[in-house]
Amino acid sequence: MTSLKSGDLRTGDVARRAGYSVQQVRNLERDGVLPPATRTAKGYRVYGEIHLRSALAYRALAAGTGPTEARKIVRAAHQSPVPRFLALLDAAHAQLDAERTALRQAEDAARAISSEPLEDVRASDSMSVSELAAALGVRPSTLRHWDAEGVVVPDRDPVRGTRRYMPAQVRDARIVHQLRKAGYRIAPLRALMPELRRTHRSEEVASALAGRDADITARSKALLDGAGALSAVLSLRG
Numbered sequence: 001m002t003s004l005k006s007g008d009l010r011t012g013d014v015a016r017r018a019g020y021s022v023q024q025v026r027n028l029e030r031d032g033v034l035p036p037a038t039r040t041a042k043g044y045r046v047y048g049e050i051h052l053r054s055a056l057a058y059r060a061l062a063a064g065t066g067p068t069e070a071r072k073i074v075r076a077a078h079q080s081p082v083p084r085f086l087a088l089l090d091a092a093h094a095q096l097d098a099e100r101t102a103l104r105q106a107e108d109a110a111r112a113i114s115s116e117p118l119e120d121v122r123a124s125d126s127m128s129v130s131e132l133a134a135a136l137g138v139r140p141s142t143l144r145h146w147d148a149e150g151v152v153v154p155d156r157d158p159v160r161g162t163r164r165y166m167p168a169q170v171r172d173a174r175i176v177h178q179l180r181k182a183g184y185r186i187a188p189l190r191a192l193m194p195e196l197r198r199t200h201r202s203e204e205v206a207s208a209l210a211g212r213d214a215d216i217t218a219r220s221k222a223l224l225d226g227a228g229a230l231s232a233v234l235s236l237r238g
Contacts, residue, residue, distance in 0.1 A: 009047040018055035025055065032075045033058045050236040053229045054078070060226035064219045065092045070226070077233045085234075089227060096220050099183055103216065106182035107209050126155070126164040135170075136177050143173065151189050152176055175205060182212055 014034075015025045028034045029045075034054050037045040054074055061070035069092060076085040133140040146152040147163065152173045154163040165173065176189060192208055 009049075009052065011045050011047070014047050014052050014055055017052055018059060020055060020059070028055060028058060031071055032078070033071055035078050048236075050233060053232040053236065057226045057229035057233060060222045060229060061092075064221075064223035064226060065095070073226075074230070074233075077230050078237065082234065089230070092223060096216060096223065099216050103182045103209060103212055106178040107206075111206075126166050127170055128165075129154075129163050132165050132170060132173060136173060138177065146173070146176060146186075149186050149190055151186060151193055179205070179208065182209065183216075184208065184212060 011022050011025050014020075015022045018025070020028070025034070026045075029037060029051075034047070034051045037047050037051065040046060054077070057077070058070050058074045061073055064070075065073070069088075073085070073088045073092065076088050127135070129140045129143050133143055136143075143152070143154075143163075147154060152165075152169060154165045154169050156162065157164055172193060176193065179189060179192075188208070
């Protein structure tokens, strides 16, 4: 049985223990995620514990930060001064913290928006694209994009054909704005918003934000797992 400390792991050993294919392990070495392997007299790759820990770190970090950032962090663990490497890891944690903060703000705002009454609605209460964009702090092109995607669809002026947002549509736009700030993507919103209009708005929004919360939690746990593997990489790097 091969030992992690013996430095005699073959490509298949690393692949099996890290959950990758043999070709993926070779690609990770090519991309600098794994340090260069030593070679036998016949040219076969020989890996050690640092290679396995690097592969495990990358796998976890890719789930937490995405593959591009994960490659950058693990390469830095091999090649960069320790403060530079730690700064990259800190930035990844800070990004998740910012997402959590935005999510909490979105939850508070969505609850307040969803509970607002829509009574005595009059045509004069409607808003133009520019007025609503200014109120939300977004560009008019953002509202046009939401309209084109079917996320927030306004009425049209019967004479001019310009967009007019009635109070219910303004409230939809405010909720979408908060969900977008919390990291919700357009495609899920396209499916979610019709349900919000048909059912109890607050419950559906809460469910959507709970899904976002679960995603952030899973990514945070993955980042924690990756940091543990990276600590071993630093020790082995010496």
